[in-house]
Amino acid sequence: MQPAIVLGIETSCDDTCASVVRDGREILSNVIASQDHLHRKFGGVVPEIACRKHVESLQPTIRQALHAAGVSYADIDGIAVTNRPGLIGALIVGVSAGKAISLALGKPLVGVHHLESHIWANFLGQPALQFPFVCLIVSGGHTDLIHVCSPGEYEVLARTVDDAAGECFDKCARAMGLGWPGGPAVDKLAREGDPSKVRFPRGRAGGSLDFSFSGLKTAVVRYLERRPQGVTIADVAAGLQDAIVSVLTSHTLRAAESKDAKWIAVGGGVAANSLLQQRMRETCAVRGLSLAIPPPRLCTDNAAMVAAAGHWRLAKGLASDLSLDTAAAGPLA
Ligand code: KG4
Numbered sequence: 001m002q003p004a005i006v007l008g009i010e011t012s013c014d015d016t017c018a019s020v021v022r023d024g025r026e027i028l029s030n031v032i033a034s035q036d037h038l039h040r041k042f043g044g045v046v047p048e049i050a051c052r053k054h055v056e057s058l059q060p061t062i063r064q065a066l067h068a069a070g071v072s073y074a075d076i077d078g079i080a081v082t083n084r085p086g087l088i089g090a091l092i093v094g095v096s097a098g099k100a101i102s103l104a105l106g107k108p109l110v111g112v113h114h115l116e117s118h119i120w121a122n123f124l125g126q127p128a129l130q131f132p133f134v135c136l137i138v139s140g141g142h143t144d145l146i147h148v149c150s151p152g153e154y155e156v157l158a159r160t161v162d163d164a165a166g167e168c169f170d171k172c173a174r175a176m177g178l179g180w181p182g183g184p185a186v187d188k189l190a191r192e193g194d195p196s197k198v199r200f201p202r203g204r205a206g207g208s209l210d211f212s213f214s215g216l217k218t219a220v221v222r223y224l225e226r227r228p229q230g231v232t233i234a235d236v237a238a239g240l241q242d243a244i245v246s247v248l249t250s251h252t253l254r255a256a257e258s259k260d261a262k263w264i265a266v267g268g269g270v271a272a273n274s275l276l277q278q279r280m281r282e283t284c285a286v287r288g289l290s291l292a293i294p295p296p297r298l299c300t301d302n303a304a305m306v307a308a309a310g311h312w313r314l315a316k317g318l319a320s321d322l323s324l325d326t327a328a329a330g331p332l333a
């Protein structure tokens with residue numbers, strides 16, 4: 001089967017997402033019902049609230065995605081749904097809906113790994129992207145460097161040994177009183193700050209490509225307790241962002257060099273960071289590397305990337321059956 005039109009469903013965390021994608025590349029619709037307003041007052045995602053809201057929002061979100069794409073259920077050739085890793089209750093909502101639609105339409109269903117979908121967001125943003133490539137995945141829960149050899153063939157080159165980059169943004173933003181989610185707030189405030197006013201540690205030294213952000217988080221929290229006069233919160237935000245982005249950029253470049261890669265790709269919520277996007281562009285231009293970096297709306301969680309990642313599996317006949325299960329954790333490779 002060559003599924004042309006795939007319905008993507010993503011409910012792994014706190015965004016209820018549905019999307020219709022043609023041929024794995026062309027986004028016909030991409031609807032994201034954000035729950036940020038519900039979790040903000042708790043300073044982070046509350047799993048129970050997230051699950052209940054997914055139950056309420058998923059059907060209208062799917063209907064909206066079909067309507068915006070100008071298609072009906074009958075036009076859908078296959079369904080792709082995130083089934084791992086994530087909040088188990090949240091994943092169950094999406095997977096149950098995917099199974100029901102698959103059964104009702106008699107169309108194939110495929111479970112997609114959340115990180116694989118973040119990799120595939122790059123094909124939606126940059127159709128020229130070629131295998132093999134090195135992909136940096138930076139989100140609230142992951143900071144991984146992956147050598148993407150071909151569809152389904154992934155080698156993990158590095159991961160974080162403690163906090164994820166997004167987690168570091170979020171925790172430091174909280175200490176700065178910037179609210180949640182912290183990444184976008186730091187990104188915005190850092191534009192008014194001077195990164196040279198305060199230099200934070202750049203993670204672990206040595207030859208390893210692995211990341212470590214817990215020391216940086218502690219350094220920022222300690223610095224805020226004794227912030228000197230003349231250094232603003234915006235300067236701290238700029239210093240923090242500079243430290244995170246410098247580490248992400250240099251490790252990605254080293255990984256690309258170690259694999260002699262011609263292409264670098266970036267995905268996950270932190271990939272929406274304006275300084276990371278700028279530094280990646282500059283670095284790749286200087287080194288003569290091609291860069292795929294999705295537009296911010298495709299960096300953060302969305303279902304278009306799930307439909308794109310599901311498309312190649314469905315096209316190869318690698319559908320899941322109705323015993324498809326969810327998992328809170330689980331490796332990509
Ligand atoms: O991929 P994502 O939407 O959800 C997960 O799979 O985790 O990533 C969410 C993370 C959060 O930590 C959020 O603060 C961060 O991405 N983020 C950003 C920006 N936009 C979202 N971090 C830095 N700069 C941004 N502009």
Ligand code: ZN
Pocket residue numbers: 114118139140268269300301
């Ligand atoms: Zn994500």
